[in-house]
Amino acid sequence: MNTKKLAVGGILMLVIAAFVAGMSFYRKQTQTAQDQTVRTEQTRLVRIHSPVLGPQSAPVTIVEFFDPACETCRAFYPIVKNLMAKYPQDVRLVIRYAPFHQGSDQVVKLLEAAKRQGKYQQVLEAVLQAQPTWADHGRPNPDLTFEIAKAAGLDIERAREDMARPEMQALLAQDVEDLTALQVKQTPTFFVNGRSLPSFGPDQLAALLAEEVAKARR
Amino acid sequence: MPSARGEHDNPAPPRPSTGWAWLLAAWAVALVSTFAALFIGEVMGMAPCQLCWYQRILMFPLVVILGMAAFGNDRRGAIYAMPLVLGGVVVAAYHSALIAGWVPQWWIPCGSGPSCSDQRLVILGDIQIPWLSLLAFAVIVALLLVYLRKTRS
Numbered sequence: 001m002n003t004k005k006l007a008v009g010g011i012l013m014l015v016i017a018a019f020v021a022g023m024s025f026y027r028k029q030t031q032t033a034q035d036q037t038v039r040t041e042q043t044r045l046v047r048i049h050s051p052v053l054g055p056q057s058a059p060v061t062i063v064e065f066f067d068p069a070c071e072t073c074r075a076f077y078p079i080v081k082n083l084m085a086k087y088p089q090d091v092r093l094v095i096r097y098a099p100f101h102q103g104s105d106q107v108v109k110l111l112e113a114a115k116r117q118g119k120y121q122q123v124l125e126a127v128l129q130a131q132p133t134w135a136d137h138g139r140p141n142p143d144l145t146f147e148i149a150k151a152a153g154l155d156i157e158r159a160r161e162d163m164a165r166p167e168m169q170a171l172l173a174q175d176v177e178d179l180t181a182l183q184v185k186q187t188p189t190f191f192v193n194g195r196s197l198p199s200f201g202p203d204q205l206a207a208l209l210a211e212e213v214a215k216a217r218r
Numbered sequence: 219m220p221s222a223r224g225e226h227d228n229p230a231p232p233r234p235s236t237g238w239a240w241l242l243a244a245w246a247v248a249l250v251s252t253f254a255a256l257f258i259g260e261v262m263g264m265a266p267c268q269l270c271w272y273q274r275i276l277m278f279p280l281v282v283i284l285g286m287a288a289f290g291n292d293r294r295g296a297i298y299a300m301p302l303v304l305g306g307v308v309v310a311a312y313h314s315a316l317i318a319g320w321v322p323q324w325w326i327p328c329g330s331g332p333s334c335s336d337q338r339l340v341i342l343g344d345i346q347i348p349w350l351s352l353l354a355f356a357v358i359v360a361l362l363l364v365y366l367r368k369t370r371s
Contacts, residue, residue, distance in 0.1 A: 004288070007242060007288075008288050008289045009289075011245075012285070016253070018253070
């Protein structure tokens, strides 16, 4: 090894190290900034209209910013359900909508119409189950969800009427305003009692939830 | 120059004894630019526009070509890198002109993805990323020209 080769190797190592250090610094900083925003904008996390799964007065609240057309939201649904089953008395899930995909807003309205008929969870699960059929990225076809919801027991005529109500649009607009203010850019985004995940992943969610449940039980 | 194997052309790479630092500096600029582009795209999450992609295509291979050239002290690497660097200067200059408003907007070859003349291409206050790209390509051209001149046999 001559000095030229050592110099090239050394500079390469240095730049890679700077990249990695910069990455962790940047991520930490954005997370701190978001946590701060969430603290000052507490009221934006849960709205009266937001659907709640689990016991209404549970001490620990998971807020999930959710897009019915998002594959990762679909994959996380059973994970979150299992976590809630682990703490049946302590945890509730509040669903907020982040209609980032094309056509998602229509499906969100359908879910809200299902809530009015008391069939929220059934329709949600059916729609997620069938997501690959209607949420194809190249050709999304949200109209298919009407059939899916009907098969899940929804009164479609009534649902269509409810979906056309102006308060549906207002609800959607409120959720979009809140997610913008809270700097939510991806789905799913979770907040457990207002705290964000240190990094995204099911294990991180489970750990944060366990921590908050332990805190609540003390 | 006759080689040891008695061939007429020269199979051994030219390994100049001076000027290597210029080559190393050109590579270092390409390396830092590449990682900076990856940082902006992958860590900060700014999606590259179409013109940004062309500049990336012309910048990323320089890390390999100039890196190998600097590692082996091989003058040919600087020559092989030239078409990429000059292409990069052209695209970055066009992109900079576009955001400066010197080129009519309807010329923008943008498809899906973020708009190329969009103001979101700004970091660290109001430094335009295409300016940085143009600066990097121009510095690499200058360094390589000095290197090639110094090592001309």
